Amino acid sequence: MAEVKNRQKIDKEIESPWQVAWRHFKKNKLGMAGLIVLIIIALMAIFAPQLSPNSPFSTNILQANQPPGGDFPLGTDRVGRCILSRMLHGARVSILVGLISMSISVFIGTTLGLIAGYFGGLTDTLISRLIDIVRSVPFLIMAIIIASIWGPGLYRLMVLIGVLSWTGVARLVRGEVLALREREFIHASRASGANDSRIMFKHLLPNTFAPIIVNATLAVAAAILSEAALSFLGLGIQPPMPSWGNMLNEARNLVILESRPWFWMPPGFMIIITVLSINFMGDGLRDALDPKLTR
């Protein structure tokens, strides 16, 4: 009886790796600040319909181009739509694109990296060459060419960004798996009869989670920037659907750039705040999840 109690006590004292990571992450001020800001932005995006003072779609030519103030805290755009409401709804689109594009790229990258690293040989050569090929054309060039052929759209944009940004994760996972493949615990599980898929998914993959999580966090930031760039050029999210990128598209007109800064400054600063917070959080996670760091 006493032994069982002792056992429970020890179990309680042993922290899981996630608890250790969280304990270290909490100490990172910039990482925590990033997390808190991101939670606020996420809440703003989720409750955009409740928080918006006006409809993000309803146009009113009589109230077009109004500077901030009155019924429109951040002013109105060329067709009289409320900038604040569009910015709040734009957060939904930009963050959604960031998260889904990241999921696609991390899924492709992890799968191909795992296969390349585990099987090696010809498979590895083929996947590595594929990575070289994708990396050899600048992202934005490939993206605008494909976007123009496919046509614009929310889902196409997510797939496009995901399909063009997996090479970083793939290289990372491949490298990790190459290093892990010859370790004793892998030999042991093979000796005890585990098949390839069990070794790959039960033994190798969990050991690459830490760097994948860090990379996935930073991939969300990169995808938000990609969406902004493509929508800014007019090849991403199409109006009337608001996104931070396509709100910035207005600033390509020098007259608007000069005389109506309320058109383009709010979405621009939202992108900076969001991406900066994600990067701070990613950096905090990198430190918290790195087992090699002395603590």
Place this chain on the structure above:
Amino acid sequence: MHQYLLRRILQGVPVILIVSLLLFIIINMAPGDPLARLEDPSISREDLERRYAAMGLDDPLMVRYASWLGDFVRGDFGFSMDSTRQPVANLIRARIMPTVYLTIGAMILSFIISIPIGILSATKQYSVFDYAATLFAFLGVSIPSFFFGLILLYVFALQLDLMPTGGFQDPIAAAPTFWTHLHHAVLPIVALGYARAASLTRYMRSSMLEVIKEDYVRTARAKGVKERIVVYKHALRNALIPVITILGLQVPLLFSGAVIIEEVFSWPGIGRLSVRAVFQRNYTVMMATGVIFAILVFVGNLIADMLYVVVDPRIKYD
């Protein structure tokens, strides 16, 4: 060295070939009948089809690709599919230098900024300067380069009227000089270079922090070498090596950034050319600029590898 160069080129050529084939397939998936709008609208359907057949457009995809490739390696990139019908090779020849100028300028600027900041950050770790530098670096990788460009335009060109709003030279200036070009280039180079400078600063700092802990640095200090010489002579050369390897990875990012910065600053480079081509559905120009960018990335990587040998005498390619 020569052998290594030759091997790298032999490895790079198939990659560029496959990229061009993929681009060719993607562009051929374009819907509609892109050539019809170049013809007289009154032309009959039969005549149009006869002309397509004469041009070889009914051939299988691979045959058409082979003929495109044959022309491309001979420097014939086809005709621009807009009203001007200029040879695409001429368009690219006129616009490649501004892009190279912009990207090399941004690269040099990012080095000039990031190396001293990285060194100071590392030698004064956890100082106020180090925190400011960290913030500078995080901001640089978080701000969309085109938005930074817009802010620069807004402040320095529109509000303070110190800089031109775009272009490569003054339209009225009789003879553009180095200085008029530079005057136009300052804002785009800063806009493009900041993100690169920011990420290089992070690499420089962590690389320097690692090198400073090495035994030979402690030895140098122990035998009484001045701190300045320890940092700038013993440590710096070794700290630069990993930073140079990062350079190769930065090349595609640099060209990606150039595409959008050229658009913001009306910079007459191939990035802007390709954006225009995409909107005009100018397929011959899209195809040529895509492949030219792949070649530029390859050349950029090659140069980064050469620099690697210069800073690290331990590396010998044979």
